[in-house]
Each structure stands twice: as structure tokens, then as C-alpha cells.
Amino acid sequence: MLVDLTPPLPSIYSLHGELYNHPHMPELPEVETIAQTLRRGNDSPPLPGQRIKRVTIRWPRHIAMPSVTTFRRRIRDRLFSEVNRRGKYLVFALDRGTMLIHLRMSGDLVLVPPDTPAGRYDRTVFYLEDDHELRFSDARKFGKIFLLDDPDIVLGKLGPEPLDASFTPLILASRLLKRRRILKPLLMDQTFIAGLGNIYTDEALYHARLHPLRRSDSLDMNEITALWQGIRDALTLGLRHSGASIDWVYRGGDFQHHFRVYGRSGEPCLKCGTSIERIIVGQRGTHFCPTCQGEVNV
DNA sequence: AGCGTCACCCGGACGC
């Protein structure tokens, strides 16, 4: 029934010698880039101010809350008022309630003009009053959509926003020292800090010159400040490049050309020339420079 | 309670 008119992706999977035979999820910079594009409009008009006529749901398990039937009924005739981001969630404030979308591994959201050919992985389509369509495509089907009166049911569990002014080195210090966890999985824990995934965690630790296996309570204040700065540097660099485009969907960002460690195993460290290593930490591929991020002292 | 580990969801790409 659906015709695949999606052109094959350019070969962007072997940029650094390491083969990217898998997708990975959009993180804070990618989600922020999508939010900004929808908010401002690009080739299409801004999403705020648009009203939803109806919705098509091709993969009902995407709808996390409420039930699919209730979702379908409640989303009708809703007006988009704001598009924001919290952690890796897109937050759509409506005239009644809030819709949250988590893209997980392979999700993407685009606002397209009328009669745009269907994409192979379009799963949920919001038909708007002016006949533009907001399309949620998701090859891996791991994405989640919520429609809530109180978005804090979901967003309330999230840790601080790393780019907020309220996120200071001291806040980070108190959170790190309260725990006794390995840094890499702790930074990816969305209740500890919101928005970091595998790529930006590895990049942040490299900027901070910290080994991914360090214990959270072993850091001194200088190291904590370096980590705070590293997190912000990695995210800011990603944002400046409109995120990375090594997913199933090309988003226009080009940060993948600027990774310091992610996907660069076997290649020389840009600071010292040492071969970048790849290890598994908490079931996740983890890239680091054994010289620059050397001391593990657990 | 806190922490680590593992299976699961899913499907494209790869090795054999």
C-alpha cells in the first residue's frame, strides 16, 4: 500500500573508518534543531497557530498515553500553540493539553506541504487545516507519543537541563557526589541529567579529559568543573552544527564530521595522536582517548 | 536503597 519513494541515503556510515551499520537516537542538539525548525517554520509555515484536522496512526504502539482511541478523539481540532524541547522530548503545547514526542532511535518529525509523497517509515501523520502535514517517521518503531493534561507526569522525572543557566558546576557536583556510579551510564541516565545520549556523553567526557569508567564520587572540584564545561562544549558544538546526521533520516546537521572520539576507534586522538579506543560500558559502545582520559582510579 | 546487568522492543546491514 505504501510506496517507498525515499531516496537511498548517502554513504555517511563509514566516515571515520568505523562502520555505522546501525542508527542511533537523536540527542539534545538534534531534538532542539527539530523543535526550532518546527517553531520557526522553514520551507513550511511555523507549526504554532496550526490546527489538527485529523490524524492517521499506522503503528498504534507508538501511542504511549492515553489509549489510541482516546488519543485519536482528543487530538482532533487541537491547535498548536508552542513547540519546545525538554531533554530529548519534543513538547507541543496545545490549546488543550500537551503532546510529547520521544524520537528514540530512528524517529524524525517533518512538516511537509500538501501532496508530498509518503515516506517509507511514516507512522503517524497529523493533517493540518492548511493541508500541510506533520509526519512522524520512525523506521525502528521505538518512538513514543503522549497526550497529557499534565506533561509533568513524564517530564517531571527528568534531571536538569544541561544548558540552563540554573545548571551550575555546584549543582552538578552535589548530584555527582550523592551517587556512586560509573560516569558514562550516569551521564546517560535521563533522571540524572536530561538530553545526553551515547554520542554527546562520549564527546563530553573527552572534552573534560575524564575516563568513562571513573566513579561519580571520585571527582574533585576541578574535574567536576571540567565535566560541566565538557557537557556544555559538546552540546554547544552539536547545536552549532544543527546536530549530527548519521541516522536513517538526514536532518541537515553536519556534526558527525566533528566528532572527537565517537565512531573514531583506531583513529588518532586529535590532541595527542593516541589511537582512540572503543570499549563496552553498561552495554554501550564507548569511545575515548586512553592517554588524554587516562586515569581510571576507581 | 543503590547499583549493575540483562532481555526486550525493532529492523537494516553485515558475515558466513
Next chain:
DNA sequence: TGCGTCCGGGTGACGC
């Protein structure tokens, strides 16, 4: 051609 394996984020089960 086809099967098994791998990968990823988040969740939930389980064990220490």
C-alpha cells in the same frame, strides 16, 4: 537466499 548477530534508548526484572 537465508539465517544469526549486532546496535541503539529506555524500561522493567532480577540479583547482589
